Amino acid sequence: MVARYERIAAELRDDILGGAYPVGSQLPSEAELAARYSAARGTVRQAIAVLIAEGLIGSRQGARRVVLGNTPSQSFAELHSFAQWAKANGLRVGGRVISQTPRAARGAEAERLACGEVLEVLRLRTLEGEPVLIERTVYAGWIAPAVAALPPDCDSVTQALYDSVGLVFAYGEHLIDAVAAGASDARLLGVRRGSPLLRQRRITTTYEGRPVEWSDDRYRAGSVTFSIRNSIGSNPLVRQAGDLRLGD
Amino acid sequence: MVARYERIAAELRDDILGGAYPVGSQLPSEAELAARYSAARGTVRQAIAVLIAEGLIGSRQGARRVVLGNTPSQSFAELHSFAQWAKANGLRVGGRVISQTPRAARGAEAERLACGEVLEVLRLRTLEGEPVLIERTVYAGWIAPAVAALPPDCDSVTQALYDSVGLVFAYGEHLIDAVAAGASDARLLGVRRGSPLLRQRRITTTYEGRPVEWSDDRYRAGSVTFSIRNSIGSNPLVRQAGDLRLGD
DNA sequence: TATGGGAACTTGTACAAACAAGCCAGCCCT
DNA sequence: AGGGCTGGCTTGTTTGTACAAGTTCCCATA
Numbered sequence: 001m002v003a004r005y006e007r008i009a010a011e012l013r014d015d016i017l018g019g020a021y022p023v024g025s026q027l028p029s030e031a032e033l034a035a036r037y038s039a040a041r042g043t044v045r046q047a048i049a050v051l052i053a054e055g056l057i058g059s060r061q062g063a064r065r066v067v068l069g070n071t072p073s074q075s076f077a078e079l080h081s082f083a084q085w086a087k088a089n090g091l092r093v094g095g096r097v098i099s100q101t102p103r104a105a106r107g108a109e110a111e112r113l114a115c116g117e118v119l120e121v122l123r124l125r126t127l128e129g130e131p132v133l134i135e136r137t138v139y140a141g142w143i144a145p146a147v148a149a150l151p152p153d154c155d156s157v158t159q160a161l162y163d164s165v166g167l168v169f170a171y172g173e174h175l176i177d178a179v180a181a182g183a184s185d186a187r188l189l190g191v192r193r194g195s196p197l198l199r200q201r202r203i204t205t206t207y208e209g210r211p212v213e214w215s216d217d218r219y220r221a222g223s224v225t226f227s228i229r230n231s232i233g234s235n236p237l238v239r240q241a242g243d244l245r246l247g248d
Numbered sequence: 249m250v251a252r253y254e255r256i257a258a259e260l261r262d263d264i265l266g267g268a269y270p271v272g273s274q275l276p277s278e279a280e281l282a283a284r285y286s287a288a289r290g291t292v293r294q295a296i297a298v299l300i301a302e303g304l305i306g307s308r309q310g311a312r313r314v315v316l317g318n319t320p321s322q323s324f325a326e327l328h329s330f331a332q333w334a335k336a337n338g339l340r341v342g343g344r345v346i347s348q349t350p351r352a353a354r355g356a357e358a359e360r361l362a363c364g365e366v367l368e369v370l371r372l373r374t375l376e377g378e379p380v381l382i383e384r385t386v387y388a389g390w391i392a393p394a395v396a397a398l399p400p401d402c403d404s405v406t407q408a409l410y411d412s413v414g415l416v417f418a419y420g421e422h423l424i425d426a427v428a429a430g431a432s433d434a435r436l437l438g439v440r441r442g443s444p445l446l447r448q449r450r451i452t453t454t455y456e457g458r459p460v461e462w463s464d465d466r467y468r469a470g471s472v473t474f475s476i477r478n479s480i481g482s483n484p485l486v487r488q489a490g491d492l493r494l495g496d
Numbered sequence: 497t498a499t500g501g502g503a504a505c506t507t508g509t510a511c512a513a514a515c516a517a518g519c520c521a522g523c524c525c526t
Numbered sequence: 527a528g529g530g531c532t533g534g535c536t537t538g539t540t541t542g543t544a545c546a547a548g549t550t551c552c553c554a555t556a
Binding site for chain 3: 061063065
């Protein structure tokens with residue numbers, strides 16, 4: 001059973017994406033929408049809040065809401081999981097495990113992952129047959145056995161861990177910057193040493209806030225772009241100066 | 249007059265940031281908070297929604313809410329305006345206009361900015377005296393006179409335009425990727441040609457959804473990092489494959 | 497022709513109530 | 527000891543109402 005406000009949000013989203021409300025045009029008033037869907041004003045407001053969070057429409061007190069964009073947004077899983085993102089975009093994904101070594105947590109890892117033993121995995125990922133991503137992932141000790149049991153050519157670790165042990169990657173924190181390719185990066189990705197890579201470092205936790213993994217992902221320049229929409233009063237993405245808390 | 253739910257959110261945020269609720273611990277129930285603040289449950293829920301959007305706490309039906317982090321988040325202005333971000337972080341910012349040329353809109357610009365005449369500005373920005381950012385900004389014709397009237401060493405264009413003509417940068421869409429430094433990038437930033445740069449392309453609009461500027465900002469690697477927190481069910485940041493809608 | 501004041505409209509905030517859905521701990525039974 | 531179940535707790539959804547605050551636009555006035 002899907003909530004009412006979600007169905008209303010879906011209908012409005014379809015209208016916007018379908019061109020019924022062009023970019024720059026005004027949405028009907030809350031009262032009008034409430035009447036149209038036979039719902040309370042609060043329910044309509046909840047539906048609209050969803051679209052505002054997606055960046056599709058803008059809102060300010062006193063004025064009618066405005067359509068800001070007409071491109072669909074993606075799900076958390078697609079940001080978090082390379083395979084699920086690729087699949088949702090109709091791209092063919094591949095990859096293999098290069099190395100997989102259990103070891104003791106080093107330096108800040110122990111605190112970051114809240115455990116002493118970790119499993120370090122190095123994966124090379126391909127898109128449409130081309131190598132585009134190097135994943136250096138450190139898994140917390142308590143999930144390491146399930147990770148080690150996965151086949152080396154497993155496309156979606158996220159999906160596999162959910163299927164095998166019911167683990168849900170619920171929250172993530174991501175740091176994005178640019179780095180030069182090191183010797184091993186360059187060899188694996190087939191680029192020159194020193195060429196630009198887009199780096200995404202992330203730490204992922206369960207619903208309870210328990211850390212699951214810490215990863216350093218490096219994309220070949222030109223292969224992937226991150227996109228974000230924001231507005232005054234909502235600020236999901238922030239900048240940080242060079243000296244970073246999660247840095248190493 | 250600040251809204252009640254914002255004051256409650258601020259108190260809870262202070263509690264979390266101050267360590268009263270450590271990372272991983274549980275928050276009091278809605279009913280408990282409602283009693284403590286003598287507010288309705290709906291109001292408390294609104295306050296909590298703010299903190300969830302900031303990524304400070306996680307929530308799921310049936311279980312107590314959990315503290316996910318204890319680092320403050322920043323404001324939209326700080327993502328959008330280099331100067332305001334630097335200021336908020338206590339960094340000394342400088343910069344100057346390299347060139348400023350009015351011209352006809354080219355290619356996709358006319359559609360993107362919804363105008364025929366544009367003003368192209370090239371700025372070099374410094375942080376703590378070091379050059380870190382090249383800004384290539386194209387302003388829509390209707391705001392060009394106000395931009396041209398600014399002093400060449402103006403630190404915050406965003407602030408200056410608000411002060412002079414009341415313009416508010418309300419919404420933004422950002423694309424983030426990595427590129428190699430070109431010849432002019434390298435010269436201005438004082439790095440070698442081909443060295444990695446973090447690129448942020450963005451388009452900014454007013455409250456009405458009217459495009460104001462289109463910018464290509466390139467940061468020297470290591471100087472700046474973008475950070476984002478997300479969760480299942482909320483997905484502000486997305487990935488895109490190489491072939492981009494806003495690309496050129 | 498400008499300009500100021502409103503009136504009507506629209507979104508934001510707050511409260512109250514009821515039910516649905518999911519989680520968790522403790523109890524009971526085997 | 528272990529497993530299943532139940533009941534209480536907690537968050538999610540929906541409706542209704544009232545007022546506050548901001549925008550827009552028309553109209554009367556200077």
